[in-house]
Amino acid sequence: MIWIIVKKELDAYFSSPLAYVLIGLFSLITGVIFFNLLVSYTDGIQAIPPALAEEKSFPEEVVYPLFTNLNFLFLVFIPLITMKLFSEEKRQETLDLYWLSPVTDTKIFLGKFFAALGLIIAMLLITGVFPLVIWGVGIRDFSLLGTSYLAVLLNAACYISLGLFCSSISSNQIVAGLLGILGIMFLWMVSWGGHLNSNYAVAEIFTYVGITSHFERVLRGLVGTQDLIYYGTFMFLMGFLTVKCLGRRNW
Amino acid sequence: MVNMDKILVVDQVTKEFPGRTAVSGVSFSVNKGSIHGFLGPNGAGKSTTLRMIAGLLVPTSGTISLLGAPVVADKLNHRNLIGLLPETPPLYPDMRVEAYLRFVAKLHRVSNVSESVDKVLEALTLTGVRHRLIGNLSKGYRQRVGLAQALVFDPPFLILDEPTNGLDPQTVVELREFIKKLSAQKTILFSSHVLPEVEQLCDQITIIHHGRIRASGDLREIHRRFRQGLVLRVGVLEHETLPDLSGLGKYEVTHEHVVGHERRFDLVFADDRDCRAELGRLIFDRGLHLLTMQVQSPELEDIFLHATETQS
Numbered sequence: 001m002i003w004i005i006v007k008k009e010l011d012a013y014f015s016s017p018l019a020y021v022l023i024g025l026f027s028l029i030t031g032v033i034f035f036n037l038l039v040s041y042t043d044g045i046q047a048i049p050p051a052l053a054e055e056k057s058f059p060e061e062v063v064y065p066l067f068t069n070l071n072f073l074f075l076v077f078i079p080l081i082t083m084k085l086f087s088e089e090k091r092q093e094t095l096d097l098y099w100l101s102p103v104t105d106t107k108i109f110l111g112k113f114f115a116a117l118g119l120i121i122a123m124l125l126i127t128g129v130f131p132l133v134i135w136g137v138g139i140r141d142f143s144l145l146g147t148s149y150l151a152v153l154l155n156a157a158c159y160i161s162l163g164l165f166c167s168s169i170s171s172n173q174i175v176a177g178l179l180g181i182l183g184i185m186f187l188w189m190v191s192w193g194g195h196l197n198s199n200y201a202v203a204e205i206f207t208y209v210g211i212t213s214h215f216e217r218v219l220r221g222l223v224g225t226q227d228l229i230y231y232g233t234f235m236f237l238m239g240f241l242t243v244k245c246l247g248r249r250n251w
Numbered sequence: 252m253v254n255m256d257k258i259l260v261v262d263q264v265t266k267e268f269p270g271r272t273a274v275s276g277v278s279f280s281v282n283k284g285s286i287h288g289f290l291g292p293n294g295a296g297k298s299t300t301l302r303m304i305a306g307l308l309v310p311t312s313g314t315i316s317l318l319g320a321p322v323v324a325d326k327l328n329h330r331n332l333i334g335l336l337p338e339t340p341p342l343y344p345d346m347r348v349e350a351y352l353r354f355v356a357k358l359h360r361v362s363n364v365s366e367s368v369d370k371v372l373e374a375l376t377l378t379g380v381r382h383r384l385i386g387n388l389s390k391g392y393r394q395r396v397g398l399a400q401a402l403v404f405d406p407p408f409l410i411l412d413e414p415t416n417g418l419d420p421q422t423v424v425e426l427r428e429f430i431k432k433l434s435a436q437k438t439i440l441f442s443s444h445v446l447p448e449v450e451q452l453c454d455q456i457t458i459i460h461h462g463r464i465r466a467s468g469d470l471r472e473i474h475r476r477f478r479q480g481l482v483l484r485v486g487v488l489e490h491e492t493l494p495d496l497s498g499l500g501k502y503e504v505t506h507e508h509v510v511g512h513e514r515r516f517d518l519v520f521a522d523d524r525d526c527r528a529e530l531g532r533l534i535f536d537r538g539l540h541l542l543t544m545q546v547q548s549p550e551l552e553d554i555f556l557h558a559t560e561t562q563s
């Protein structure tokens with residue numbers, strides 16, 4: 001049942017220009033970022049003595065900044081994808097179709113969640129040419145590329161669940177999109193609060209609640225249970241709230 | 252004991268929203284295999300009631316049972332039993348007709364999707380537009396697609412909320428014929444503002460006003476109930492007027508108008524006694540010219556107005 005909804009949503013993405021525009025724009029921006037990082041790295045290597053060049057870490061100079069920028073791009077791209085998923089259906093009164101069929105609200109949420117994640121994976125697949133380019137220019141250091149992809153995927157999944165919740169509380173796409181952007185920014189700012197607070201315990205709470213510390217740890221290959229619990233809990237909470245919000249029709 | 256002749260039983264249903272009561276103590280039932288007309292002015296509580304029956308809203312109190320089992324909004328058991336065509340059909344403009352119907356059929360776990368979709372496309376003469384985007388279809392075709400989604404999983408009970416509203420006359424006639432044919436296999440709860448249409452299609456009606464049921468039951472029985480006395484239309488020459496008829500019984504002239512050279516009077520007598528012969532003689536005796544004498548039976552519109560005006 002979930003797959004039927006995933007397929008319908010993916011068909012809807014790819015039958016409209018939105019998916020192609022987003023994928024194209026995302027590829028262009030990430031391509032430019034990657035090119036600049038790579039040029040700056042290779043220029044840096046050539047500018048310093050060979051003995052010091054080994055100290056310049058490729059992941060630190062290129063991989064981490066690249067994936068941090070990808071995460072930054074999601075601030076706009078993911079709310080653009082998720083904003084219409086429920087709000088548009090509310091406006092067109094098409095949610096009745098689901099509610100008149102033997103499909104639970106949880107399955108509706110999961111169907112839309114995996115469809116949006118599928119589109120994000122399609123966008124990230126384009127960045128798969130970057131390792132080939134790296135290979136082409138003679139760099140063989142691919143360490144931590146896998147966990148970097150895992151980090152952006154986990155973040156994307158959290159943003160999608162947040163975006164779906166925002167879309168479920170408003171029948172106006174623009175409002176849903178803006179709420180999504182604000183929500184993601186809030187997750188980042190909570191992390192910054194951790195850095196600024198002088199009280200250790202409070203700072204730790206801020207750091208844990210914010211998404212950035214978990215992202216950075218997974219990005220660097222330090223995938224811990226507390227990070228996976230954080231991501232899992234966040235997505236579950238957003239799913240739970242979305243399902244509750246959809247169930248509000250019965251009130 | 253469950254009465255299996257009644258496919259739907261709505262019992263003392265009330266729905267309250269913050270600050271207002273949409274429907275209050277609504278009770279009526281729908282017989283199996285009938286087309287049941289559901290009438291009421293805008294804001295009467297029609298759509299709220301229909302949405303509660305479809306399980307899209309939870310009643311504040313009261314019960315709704317379909318085929319003997321209670322309809323509970325967050326339970327899934329009744330959802331394959333009801334096909335709903337809401338006033339605004341739930342359509343995706345960016346989907347193609349066939350893909351949309353396949354999607355709905357799959358949501359309802361139809362075993363043979365292709366066969367069901369082909370059947371409903373053919374029945375509603377949608378085969379020619381099966382590959383077209385729904386957003387590019389005319390209103391008539393979109394309404395047909397809306398009806399097709401309510402039928403594609405073959406539910407025994409159909410709710411049609413103003414299905415012919417805003418359609419061109421030809422499509423209205425075609426849809427009406429289709430609905431008539433459907434009633435051989437399904438029970439239909441049919442809401443409409445077009446009263447002659449309801450009269451033409453429905454065996455039973457329910458009239459709702461201000462969230463309360465004003466009349467419900469067999470259409471002929473309701474006709475009888477609302478007919479309070481003999482209603483006659485009498486026509487004389489334009490320059491003539493009716494004599495005093497109080498000798499025939501208590502009466503009232505409800506309407507007077509001129510058509511061509513004829514002046515027509517609508518007379519309502521307090522009792523049902525047929526006094527046409529005496530009335531005719533009286534008119535001739537006064538040297539007047541009787542051009543028309545017709546017994547008027549109350550139309551559904553009169554019943555509707557009576558039910559919604561006098562009790563409001």
